[in-house]
Amino acid sequence: MSxxxxxxxxxxxxxAAASVVGHEEHRGPIGKYFDVYDGDDDSFGQRTxxxxxxxxxxxALSIAKRKCSIDDAELDMLLAGDLLNQCTGAGYGLLDYDIxxxxxxxxxxxxxxxxxxxxxxxxxxxxxxxxxxxSHNCSAERQYRFPLEYGGQRAPTAQWTVTGAxxxxxxxxxxxMLMDTVSIADVLPGCAMDCGINDxxxxxxxxxxxxxxTLLRYFASGGITSPDLILTGDLGAHGAEIFKRLLGEGGYxxxxxxxxxxxxxxxxxxxxKHSGGSGCGCSAAVLASFVLRRMLSGAYRxxxxxxxxxxxxxxxxxxxxxxxxxxxxVHLKRxx
Amino acid sequence: MSxxxxxxxxxxxxxAAASVVGHEEHRGPIGKYFDVYDGDDDSFGQRTxxxxxxxxxxxALSIAKRKCSIDDAELDMLLAGDLLNQCTGAGYGLLDYDIxxxxxxxxxxxxxxxxxxxxxxxxxxxxxxxxxxxSHNCSAERQYRFPLEYGGQRAPTAQWTVTGAxxxxxxxxxxxMLMDTVSIADVLPGCAMDCGINDxxxxxxxxxxxxxxTLLRYFASGGITSPDLILTGDLGAHGAEIFKRLLGEGGYxxxxxxxxxxxxxxxxxxxxKHSGGSGCGCSAAVLASFVLRRMLSGAYRxxxxxxxxxxxxxxxxxxxxxxxxxxxxVHLKRxx
Numbered sequence: 001m002s003x004x005x006x007x008x009x010x011x012x013x014x015x016a017a018a019s020v021v022g023h024e025e026h027r028g029p030i031g032k033y034f035d036v037y038d039g040d041d042d043s044f045g046q047r048t049x050x051x052x053x054x055x056x057x058x059x060a061l062s063i064a065k066r067k068c069s070i071d072d073a074e075l076d077m078l079l080a081g082d083l084l085n086q087c088t089g090a091g092y093g094l095l096d097y098d099i100x101x102x103x104x105x106x107x108x109x110x111x112x113x114x115x116x117x118x119x120x121x122x123x124x125x126x127x128x129x130x131x132x133x134x135s136h137n138c139s140a141e142r143q144y145r146f147p148l149e150y151g152g153q154r155a156p157t158a159q160w161t162v163t164g165a166x167x168x169x170x171x172x173x174x175x176x177m178l179m180d181t182v183s184i185a186d187v188l189p190g191c192a193m194d195c196g197i198n199d200x201x202x203x204x205x206x207x208x209x210x211x212x213x214t215l216l217r218y219f220a221s222g223g224i225t226s227p228d229l230i231l232t233g234d235l236g237a238h239g240a241e242i243f244k245r246l247l248g249e250g251g252y253x254x255x256x257x258x259x260x261x262x263x264x265x266x267x268x269x270x271x272x273k274h275s276g277g278s279g280c281g282c283s284a285a286v287l288a289s290f291v292l293r294r295m296l297s298g299a300y301r302x303x304x305x306x307x308x309x310x311x312x313x314x315x316x317x318x319x320x321x322x323x324x325x326x327x328x329x330v331h332l333k334r335x336x
Numbered sequence: 337m338s339x340x341x342x343x344x345x346x347x348x349x350x351x352a353a354a355s356v357v358g359h360e361e362h363r364g365p366i367g368k369y370f371d372v373y374d375g376d377d378d379s380f381g382q383r384t385x386x387x388x389x390x391x392x393x394x395x396a397l398s399i400a401k402r403k404c405s406i407d408d409a410e411l412d413m414l415l416a417g418d419l420l421n422q423c424t425g426a427g428y429g430l431l432d433y434d435i436x437x438x439x440x441x442x443x444x445x446x447x448x449x450x451x452x453x454x455x456x457x458x459x460x461x462x463x464x465x466x467x468x469x470x471s472h473n474c475s476a477e478r479q480y481r482f483p484l485e486y487g488g489q490r491a492p493t494a495q496w497t498v499t500g501a502x503x504x505x506x507x508x509x510x511x512x513m514l515m516d517t518v519s520i521a522d523v524l525p526g527c528a529m530d531c532g533i534n535d536x537x538x539x540x541x542x543x544x545x546x547x548x549x550t551l552l553r554y555f556a557s558g559g560i561t562s563p564d565l566i567l568t569g570d571l572g573a574h575g576a577e578i579f580k581r582l583l584g585e586g587g588y589x590x591x592x593x594x595x596x597x598x599x600x601x602x603x604x605x606x607x608x609k610h611s612g613g614s615g616c617g618c619s620a621a622v623l624a625s626f627v628l629r630r631m632l633s634g635a636y637r638x639x640x641x642x643x644x645x646x647x648x649x650x651x652x653x654x655x656x657x658x659x660x661x662x663x664x665x666v667h668l669k670r671x672x
Contacts, residue, residue, distance in 0.1 A: 002412045003436060006461055048655050076338045077525060085421045086649035087441045091528065091660050100339060100525035101662060102449060103441040103647070105423045113438060117453070124460030125342055143651075189413060189436035192427065311439070313422035315479075319384050324427050326437060 022163030054093030112307020135279030166284030204239020358499030390429030448643020471615030502620030540575020
């Protein structure tokens with residue numbers, strides 16, 4: 001049977017995670033939880049915004065490895081990707097590491113896709129892997145919209161691409177299980193779907209049905225129905241409302257336990273972020289910092305993390321296509 | 337230990353494969369082995385080249401499914417990607433299928449990356465998956481180089497992006513093992529590397545060292561050293577020469593058993609294809625047609641397929657970066 005929950009049958013854990021963000025993200029309500037930030041101009045010492053994004057990935061993985069004292073030779077694979085054309089954030093950013101490289105593309109769901117695949121692989125055929133993803137506001141703006149210098153007006157439903165990267169070390173090695181960690185209990189890969197939205201300034205509306213489809217399928221297939229937190233990647237304010245309504249129509253009132261990384265990372269009215277944060281780096285950095293920290297402190301025991309992605313390109317929209325969306329679910333568990 | 341050969345411990349097979357190509361590919365020396373071709377204008381009945389590429393992926397998967405009488409509900413996952421920005425060839429092309437979707441990006445190595453991951457997953461946590469990849473000469477030319485109308489002159493080392501798609505159904509289900517199939521014995525994921533090449537008209541030179549690194553590592557790690565065929569994805573004429581020389585320097589004379597999909601797909605002098613074919617669709621279509629057919633006929637027993645990818649973007653080259661390359665190895669075996 002396809003479209004089923006895939007149980008992680010071995011003890012597989014996130015043994016370390018790290019986050020790197022820009023100055024706007026550091027100014028936000030969970031700013032103090034990120035490991036590294038650029039308090040100046042978000043260039044991370046690089047000549048181009050694209051190189052700055054690669055540098056964030058490089059630094060995030062370096063910190064995650066250091067946190068768990070794992071070196072290159074102890075990692076079987078890197079699973080990584082990002083929003084830049086040809087996924088060059090990861091392709092260039094992780095060149096320094098002498099680790100087999102598996103490139104992913106799931107738009108803003110990339111980190112969830114990576115954790116999902118990493119958990120499946122670590123439960124069976126490999127011991128440890130790294131998962132890395134990122135986005136940078138300045139590289140994304142010029143690729144998807146306009147160069148910053150253009151100073152375009154933003155729509156109320158528009159989201160703000162997060163400058164951030166997250167890196168995770170996933171392991172099933174017995175020796176690693178002594179560390180203070182979070183487990184991956186089960187995962188549910190999402191199906192790509194087109195719900196008729198073609199407004200690039202309203203990607204939350206395009207992604208919300210995919211997120212609802214995945215979560216309702218999870219509930220219907222015997223997944224846990226009372227997690228401490230249901231966390232979507234980057235639906236933003238408008239998408240989150242649609243998502244909650246769709247869950248309600250499916251018979252689930254999730255208002256009490258729901259949040260979205262795009263709503264958590266900025267103080268939206270004060271920082272003028274319209275519908276909230278978005279981008280691969282949004283969920284990658286929020287999960288790697290605040291959420292995992294809260295799990296380790298015992299505040300959350302079961303978290304359903306649903307990475308959301310809008311898989312259009314600027315050209316596909318110019319050609320009149322809709323925005324296909326996807327949502328992958330990862331059930332994280334804190335054992336004690 | 338990382339960077340090791342990953343043995344496929346269960347009986348995992350490619351139970352069906354299908355290929356869809358354009359008219360130039362059908363004119364070539366292995367043209368009769370492809371399942372479907374557009375003998376007219378390579379538009380596959382679509383309004384844009386990008387939609388034509390998506391259509392090739394859709395059709396290729398449809399034929400592969402039909403060949404083995406598998407429907408959507410019997411496939412646990414699709415692993416797919418391509419060269420277009422935001423991998424929209426796969427993102428849009430596979431929307432019709434109600435199957436969980438995992439997006440990949442490995443440039444022209446994508447089909448090898450997909451078969452590698454598919455084999456690992458089918459050996460452990462899932463039963464069956466589909467792998468799909470493609471490229472289209474006309475969508476690639478305008479994205480990476482110039483619109484066709486510009487009529488630019490090509491360098492002698494330049495390769496010709498193949499218009500083609502390949503789809504594969506991978507299975508570990510016992511019932512499927514009665515079919516006439518090819519097994520996946522082991523795989524070796526590649527490490528991304530930068531060898532200092534920044535000439536987009538000589539991608540064979542950028543990728544050859546990555547292919548040699550993967551194959552030499554495979555030999556050194558106890559992989560089979562006398563396959564019937566060593567098959568690289570798209571090194572082209574110049575890259576293939578460099579690859580053979582690097583293998584020779586490593587102590588292996590592979591001249592007798594080596595070929596490259598980019599050299600097989602066109603009659604290069606007659607079709608004026610300079611250094612040969614390239615693109616995700618090159619190895620995806622050649623392996624799915626001629627090579628698997630030859631394995632089933634008993635001509636080849638052991639094939640080492642090394643998918644090769646150049647992971648730059650037009651912007652990364654404009655910014656003065658080199659071309660990072662990668663090569664993933666899949667050991668295919670015909671049991672009887």
